[in-house]
Amino acid sequence: SLQIFEDESHPNMHMQAKSKEGLSLFSILSNTRTVLGKYLLKQWFFRPTLDLAVLDERRRTIECFLQPDNLDISGQFTTCLKHIKNIPKIIENMNGRLNIKDWQSLLQ
Known part of the structure; x- marks a missing residue:
C-alpha cells in the first residue's frame, strides 16, 4: 500500500491514549505549524x-x-x-x- 497515513499504537494496550502518526507519506511531508x-x-x-x-x-x-x-x-x-x-x-x-x-x- 502507499502508506499515506499510518497510525502507530501505544505499546501499552491497556491505555486508551490516542495513537500517533507513524512513518507515512503524510508524516514525512507534514511540516505544518498549526x-x-x-x-x-x-x-x-x-x-x-x-x-x-x-x-x-x-x-x-x-x-x-x-x-x-x-x-x-x-x-x-x-x-x-x-x-x-x-x-x-x-x-x-x-x-x-x-x-x-x-x-x-x-x-x-
Whole structure:
C-alpha cells in the first residue's frame, strides 16, 4: 500500500491514549505549524484536487516561500502562525467582534 497515513499504537494496550502518526507519506511531508494547517493538509491527502489551476496555485505559493530571497520572511511568518489558535475564526471576526483572547493570540 502507499502508506499515506499510518497510525502507530501505544505499546501499552491497556491505555486508551490516542495513537500517533507513524512513518507515512503524510508524516514525512507534514511540516505544518498549526492544528488547522495539519487538518487542511490531511484533507488534501484524503481528497486530492484534480483542478489544475488549484494545483498550480499551490505549487507557485510553495515556490515563492522557498525562494532564497523569501526564506527569512517565510521563517518569521511560520513563527507567527504557530501562536495563532484559530486563524479562520479570527479572520471571520475581524469586523470588530474579536474578544481579548483573539487579540492576544494575534499580538504574540
